[in-house]
Amino acid sequence: xxxxxxxxxxxxxxxxxxxxxxxxxxxxxxxxxxxxxxxxxxxxxxxxxxxxxxxxxxxxxxxxxxxxxxxxxxxxxxxxxxxxxxxxxxxxxxxxxxxxxxxxxxxxxxxxxxxxxxxxxxxxxxxxxxxxxxxxxxxxxx
Amino acid sequence: xxxxxxxxxxxxxxxxxxxxxxxxxxxxxxxxxxxxxxxxxxxxxxxxxxxxxxxxxxxxxxxxxxxxxxxxxxxxxxxxxxxxxxxxxxxxxxxxxxxxxxxxxxxxxxxxxxxxxxxxxxxxxxxx
Numbered sequence: 549x550x551x552x553x554x555x556x557x558x559x560x561x562x563x564x565x566x567x568x569x570x571x572x573x574x575x576x577x578x579x580x581x582x583x584x585x586x587x588x589x590x591x592x593x594x595x596x597x598x599x600x601x602x603x604x605x606x607x608x609x610x611x612x613x614x615x616x617x618x619x620x621x622x623x624x625x626x627x628x629x630x631x632x633x634x635x636x637x638x639x640x641x642x643x644x645x646x647x648x649x650x651x652x653x654x655x656x657x658x659x660x661x662x663x664x665x666x667x668x669x670x671x672x673x674x675x676x677x678x679x680x681x682x683x684x685x686x687x688x689x690x
Numbered sequence: 691x692x693x694x695x696x697x698x699x700x701x702x703x704x705x706x707x708x709x710x711x712x713x714x715x716x717x718x719x720x721x722x723x724x725x726x727x728x729x730x731x732x733x734x735x736x737x738x739x740x741x742x743x744x745x746x747x748x749x750x751x752x753x754x755x756x757x758x759x760x761x762x763x764x765x766x767x768x769x770x771x772x773x774x775x776x777x778x779x780x781x782x783x784x785x786x787x788x789x790x791x792x793x794x795x796x797x798x799x800x801x802x803x804x805x806x807x808x809x810x811x812x813x814x815x816x817x818x
Binding site (some may be wrong): 606610613623638 | 789790802808
């Protein structure tokens with residue numbers, strides 16, 4: 549009986565591992581997946597397996613989004629895939645904090661982002677070179 | 691292993707010697723008793739299998755006591771395959787939308803969350 553259980557678990561693990569390592573190449577994607585992930589077509593086969601897996605998760609949820617959200621996703625996919633894992637993880641944390649803010653605070657941050665986006669490169673360089681302000685906490689909760 | 695073989699041979703020799711010393715009438719009665727015992731035995735229990743399954747041949751010739759040894763791993767394997775296929779085909783539609791998908795679809799672009807200069811600018815502007 550013990551040997552049977554061990555054999556069963558081994559079989560199950562083999563199936564799971566085989567499935568986990570089976571990330572598809574671009575040519576193996578479905579038409580729907582290729583349509584959503586089109587901005588990544590040139591670099592898809594060079595993405596790491598876990599990156600492909602995350603992108604496939606996004607493609608899976610894509611039909612459940614509004615038209616406006618879908619446009620945003622397609623526009624941002626390529627830049628998102630080029631961020632380092634560290635940058636992506638940092639962005640996820642900031643996004644979680646952003647979502648926990650009350651709506652008026654979120655709107656204020658959106659306004660500030662628009663304002664910040666209009667800064668010239670020279671102004672941003674000046675900002676980079678400025679000594680860090682002794683701020684206790686920023687609007688994103690850091 | 692060799693010592694086991696040696697002991698087994700000795701046991702066989704002792705049993706053979708004992709059997710040879712049994713007299714003819716006792717041997718006849720023993721043989722008669724054995725025949726009666728064998729004829730009184732019920733036929734071996736064989737599981738009922740459908741003609742289709744039976745067509746698989748000797749693989750499915752199992753008893754009630756040993757059947758699970760074949761079917762249990764097969765059932766577990768089929769369940770694992772079903773789970774793997776289910777996840778790959780996106781059957782789990784009840785799950786919430788992926789966090790990365792929400793982030794990409796949000797009003798603020800990902801750069802707003804990843805840009806440390808923006809955070810620094812927020813700090814600075816909040817103190818002006």
